[in-house]
Amino acid sequence: MAQSRDSGNPFPDSGELDNPFQDPAVIQHRTSQQYATLDVYNPFENREPPPAYSPPVPAPAPAPLPPPSAPSVQSSRKLSPTEPKNYGSYSTQASAAAATAELLKKQEELNRKAEELDRRERELQNVALGGTGTRQNNWPPLPSFCPVQPCFFQDISMEIPQEFQKTVSTMYYLWMCSTLALFLNFLACLARFCVDASSGSGFGLSMLWLLLFTPCSFVCWYRPMYKAFRSDSSFNFFVFFFIFFVQDVFFVLQAIGIPGWGFSGWVCALVVVKGNPAVAVLMLLVALLFTAIAVLGIVMLKRIHSLYRRTGASFQKAQQEFAAGVFSNPAVRTAAANAAAGAAENAFRAP
Template identity: 45%
Template sequence: MSNFDSNPFADPQDSSPFQDPSVTEATANTRGGLEEFNPFEDTNKQQTPGSKTTPVAAPLPVKPQQQPAVMAPTSELPPAYTQSAAQPAVTEGAAELQRRQEELERKAAELTRREQQMRSAQYNTRENNWPPLPKWFPLQPCFFQDFAVDIPLEFQKVVKLGYYLWIAYTLVLLLNSIFAVVYLGVAGGSSAGVCFGLSLVALFISTPCSFACWYRPMYKAFRSDSSFNFFLFFFIFFFQFMVTVVQAIGIDQFGTVGIINGLSMIGAGSKGDSNSGMVVGGLMLMIGIMFGIVAVLDLLYLFKVHALYRGTGASFSKAQEEFAKGVVTNPGVQTATRQAAASAVSGATTSMFSSGGGGAAAGNNRM
């Protein structure tokens, strides 16, 4: 049983067909040729058949060390920035919008402030604040003046211009009094004394009168759109314009130093070789020029206010109505009217009773 074969018909000497020597040699040569093949070797090199070479493993490529990428610094300047054609228009439009926005915010803040002040004025009486005098001064302010509260926004610049014009006129009157003293000291004489005295009168009377007679009516005219105050301002301010022109001429009897007495002082100084007379005459001439400048500004301001007055729709009939209404509603006029009526009634009653008493006495005498 040990010699049992699974194939009884097989050759006992030929156990495997692949163990044939010819097959074994063929397979060995084929494997050797494949192992010795190198495509990178010279094609002209001839191999010795049957020779065997030991293949050498190719060296592995060396991996470079990985480092973070670093950009090399450069010293080149960036190219010059050039604006496009549309950019200036966009910039100008943005600036215009910004300006309008700021103006609207300013107007809104001013209106809010005025509303708050008017709301508070309904409960609290407004205290007079002009002229700005200290608390310890015996005289107290006589008027209330606040351009932001009383005057509409579109007329504030005009009213302020009138206020500055009044200040300029006051300063010229002050300088006129100072140089009138110098004129009296250098020239002497009765005419220079009269000029100095009248200059003080003009300073202490014309200053408050001009404020109360033309500036305050103009202020109230723009505050309440009053035609009557406009007419009052036009009449008195035109009169002041004429007075300022006369003051610029420089007549001693009008209390001003100006062109005429200044030139006469310069002539007297040149004849007598007096440098002081020529210097004083030049200063007096300068005061006359200042009066002339104020007169020109007065005329221009009069035209400007008149143009605004025509634009408000005011008229003389409206001024008459305001005057009549103001007279009727004036507390002083009402009090005087009541007193006059009471006096008339009491007088009539007294005369009636006195005449009645006299008639009764005459009847008794007849009896």
């Protein structure tokens, strides 16, 4: 064996091969102070303390991005199946809605103008028919069995232009209120006459005012005002201004209530308060109604005068209309022809 080792035999003896711990690789990794095994390893031994905590340095904030437009936001958001799609911004939709409203307004104005032209055309056709197409009178609205038939035709929505219909309707309601006030004034004077026989003159005048002012006010100032706005007549405007001014003076006198004039105004109501409070309350209500009518009459007179000045009417135009109306009247023309014929006949008979 010694000879074989000395002779450099590369194959060791079988005894050496039987002991695995004699392997140089194993001997090299035996336990030593330099190489600690797993049994004696201590992870907390000779360990330095961890460094102190320091907050991390914040990263620089990125540059702010421009706000996304409305279409991009709406495109990034998923729409529900029932939600309508928005194809434009809010400002675009608002401008489109405003344009649509403006178009609708213009369309309504054009429709009103078309209706006005249609109405004027029907009037011209009626005039061209020479009276065969005249409308049947409908005012006052009397029943068919009444022996008295309506005397006027009145249709504010058809005959009066659109911009003047409210004014004409207000004047019509003013005439109705004045008629109602005259009727209540008659009842108040009748009640006073029942408690005081010395007020018989006032009761009689109240009946006269009711029978006189009701038809005369309609014919003398309401109908001229109606025809003035219907045909833009300067002559009818002048007639209305003159007569309605006098009517306003009577409205003020009715509100004052001078004793013995047949008006249950403030003065008469205060006089009756001491004698009979019940009759005085009725007369006070009439006086209040007369006052409201007087104020409304003055306001409407001023308003109609301002409308008259905007229509381009004038006194010269009123004179021309009056002359044309007089000479176009068949009765006037007949009377003028008869007078001319009589004058010519007298001239020939003269020596």
